[in-house]
Amino acid sequence: MIRHLEKDFDIKKLLAHTPQHTESVFSTAVLVYGLNFGGLGALTNYFLSIPFYGHFSLYFGQIFVLICLITRGLNAGIIASVISATALAVKMDDPFLFIILVSETFAVHIFLRKGKVLLVADVFYWLFIGVPLTLLLLLLTSNSSTELLIISGLTISINGIFGASVAALIYSFIPFQSVYRKYRGKPPKFATIIFSLCMLTVTLPTIAISLVFTWQTTAQKEQDLSNMLSKQGEQIMYVGEAFVNNHISAVKTLSSILSESSFSIPVQTVLDSTAKNYPSFTSMLVSGPDGEILYASPEKYAMMLGRTKKHTLHTRTYFNDAKRTLEPQLSEAIEGVGFGNDAILTVSAPIVLNDQFLGISQGAIRLSSFSKFKQEHIDDNEFYQYVITDRNNRIIFASDGLSLPMLSQFSYQPSNNILLRKIPELKLQNNKYLYYQTVTEHGWKITVLNSPSAVTQVISQNFYILAVGLLITLVVFSFIASQLSKRITLPLERLANHFNDTTFPEDIAKEAEISDEMIKVTDKLINSREIMLNFQQQLTEQVQDKTKQLKSLNQKLYHLAQKDGLTNLLNRSGFDDLAQTTFRNCVRNYVPLSMVLIDIDDFKQINDTYGHPFGDKCIVSIAQTLSKFCKRNTDLLGRYGGEEFIVLLSGGHIEEHHELTKQIHRAVQKTTVSNSEITVKMTISIGISSLSSNYGMTYEGLVKSADEQLYKSKRTGKNKISIYVQ
Structure with a gap:
């Protein structure tokens, strides 16, 4: 009898029953909900995106899209998704985000129709559709390394799962009647509800902590690299300035000696001594007021003087500037003329007596000497390379690994590293470098270069460790949540399965000893079962008695219907x-x-x-x-x-x-x-x-x-x- 009553009154069918109707995409309700939720998502994406690391940001507009989807269905969800995704694509200047986010709305809709919960539906999308689609689009349109592409895809997917977790948390507080009718289906099992809530309580904090940890690690590594680049640049600048200033001081001292002595001392001897003390000078000269070279060192250049050919500096800019300003001059990088054709820098100082210009002292520094000086005074580091240019952007010094010719223009193209925000990147000879630039007091620009792998490898390793740790954490906690939900619901499930049985497992009461509330519920159900079984037994006996009486009456009725009452023959x-x-x-x-x-x-x-x-x-x-x-x-x-x-x-x-x-x-x-x-x-x-x-x-x-x-x-x-x- 009880089973007949269950057939006549099925509460699950009653709860799941909803009047069938179709909803047009152009209906007023769909448009209003889609526009409102889409507007909220667009404002959130455009104005409330949180900078994460590099050029990545955390966006939360998709939360409103998912809420719109589960409460108003696919039509309203697509309208909201298009508006929200468009705002984010414009904000991030990435049109592919539009494709990925709108695809997420379609995919989650399909999974919800299949009976999946929101969080599981979104995780399925990102694992099997979102990440592969993101990587495919990046591979087709980006020249970045595979490692960077994988990190990009994983970052976007974690962002999406985090947003879905927030939406799922909000969804758990939405009344069942407010959920879109096509997503309702039959009510979920109690174990499924417990499992979902447990996973939400773990997933949200875990992802949040993971994102914060990733942001801090990446920011710290980027800051460390930035500090190292600036340190290397400052070191090169100080050493370079000291090197140049030391040679300027030597030339100034020579000019001062000649000025005070009025050329009464043996000039050639003093010149040779100075050149010997400063081997970086490829040549040293002393000129007269008209620019004619009077003395030269080393000896091979001195022997060139006095011949038929006259050597003069009057066409040199540094000579005329020294004569005009009566101040020491450091020339731009030039190619030597007369006394060798090496790439040089010249240091010149005027010789002045009683405000009368008597000539200049000049030393030519061979640019190749910078390499030797760098090796002697700067710690060798295979990760860093250097380029020094003068005011005209001509290369004074370049690390050997760059293969840049002296006196050539230092030309490069700005680049963009999606993992870094503070450190700029450039592209030089088809290679990308992170760089730091500083300018010396003489107007030289020092560029320190470092391979992006120096930071991206560390970030990648940390990110992979984070991703694996997050995955392991979710798997472990999903197992724990599954076991916990089974432990909580198993006594109730076994009670339901054996409620109508004549024999009752004795261990159900022991299984219920997980909480005081469960013990009380189990005791109440067991007592109710005993009362029900007693009543059912009495009812069964009454039914059997009535059945016997009914059979007897039926036999009598059959006899009356088939037999003649007077003769007892067939009628x-x-x-x-x-x-x-x-x-x-x-x-x-x-x-x-x-x-x-x-x-x-x-x-x-x-x-x-x-x-x-x-x-x-x-x-x-x-x-x-x-x-x-x-x-x-x-x-x-x-x-x-x-x-x-x-x-x-x-x-x-x-x-x-x-x-x-x-x-x-x-x-x-x-x-x-x-x-x-x-x-x-x-x-x-x-x-x-x-x-x-x-x-x-x-x-x-x-x-x-x-x-x-x-x-x-x-x-x-x-x-x-x-x-x-x-």
Whole structure:
């Protein structure tokens, strides 16, 4: 009975029932919800994005899109997604974000229709669609390394899963009736709800902590590298300035000595001594006021003087500047003329006596000497390379690994490293470098270069460790949450499964000892079960008793419906039911049969003369006589109405049927019916219709034929037998 009630009243079907209707994408409700949620998502993406690391930002507009999707369906969700994703694509200058986020809305919709919860649906999207799609788009449009592309894809996916986790947390507080009808389905299991909530409580903090850790690690590594680059640049600048200033000081000292002595000392000796003390000078010269070179060192250049060719500096810019300003001069990088053609820098200082310009002292520093000086004074580091340029951007010094020719223009293209925000990147000779630039007091620009792998490898390693750690954490906690949900719901589930059983597992009560509330619930359910089983037992016994009574009544009703109450023979309905079955079997198998109709002669007169009770006694007497002769299993006997009886004889021979009928006729003639006052003899008229060859006749036709023979017996004097064989 209880199961019947469950079929009639299924609460799950009642909860899941929702009127069916279609919702147009252009309906007012869809447009309003889509525009509102999309506007909130767009504002959040455009103005409230949080800088993460490098050129990545955390965006949260997709939270509003997912909430719109689960409450208003796909049409409103797509409108919101298009608006929100467009704002983010414009903000980040990345049109592919539009494709990825709109695809997320479609995919989550499909997974929700399949019965997945929101968080699982979004994780499935990013694992199997989002990350591969992101990597594919980046591979087709970006020249970045595979490592950077993987980090980009993982960062975007973690951002998406974090947003979905927040949306799922909000979703858990949304009333069931507010969820879009196509996502409702049947109510989830209690274990699923517990598992989802446990995973949410772990996923959100874990991802948040992971994002903060990644941001701090990346920012710290970027800051460390920036500090190292600036440190290297400052070191090069200080050493370079000291090197140049030292040589400027040497030339100034030489000019001062010559000024004070008015060239009365052995100039060549002093010049040679100075050149010897400063080996970085490839040559040193002393000129007169007109620029003619008077003295030169080393000796090979001194020997070139006094020949027919006159050597002069009057066309040199540094000579004219020194003459004009009476201040020491440091030239730009130039190519030597006259005394060698090496790439050089010249340091010149005017020789002045009583404000009268007497000439200059000049030293030429070979640019190649910077490499030796760098090796002697700067710690060698294979990760850093250097370029020094003058005010005209001509290369004074470049690390050997760069293969940049001296005096060439230092040209490069700005580049962009998506993992770094503070450190700029440039592209030089098809290679990318992180760089730091500083300018010396002499206007030289020092560029320190470092390979991006110096920081990206560390960031990548940290990111991979973080991703693996996050994955392991989620897997472990998902297992713990699964076991916890099973432990909480197992007693309830087993109670539900065994609630109607006659035997009850004894360990269910022990399994419920996980909390005081669960023990109370289990005890209440066990007590309710015992009450229910007792009631069910009583109800079953009552039903069994009522069933027995009902069967007895049914048997009585069947007996009343099939039997004649006076004679206990079959009534007309009961006889016809059985006789038609017998008739069909005989016709099918060509078995001889005879239909016999019997009527008591002058029965109305008996009733009128002696009364109906005596008439009933006569009917019973005839029935008893018929029953004595019709004893075979194949014989059917019934009271066909009033004083009329019917017999169906089958099997054997037709002649046997006729003989049996004659015996009945004779027996009735000998039978008397009496009471205390009277005695009556009766006769009967009989009509027989037998089938022995014409098996095409119907049952009704056979009865009609027998009735015609009975009528013939009545018409021709009664107390007769009329037979028709066909």
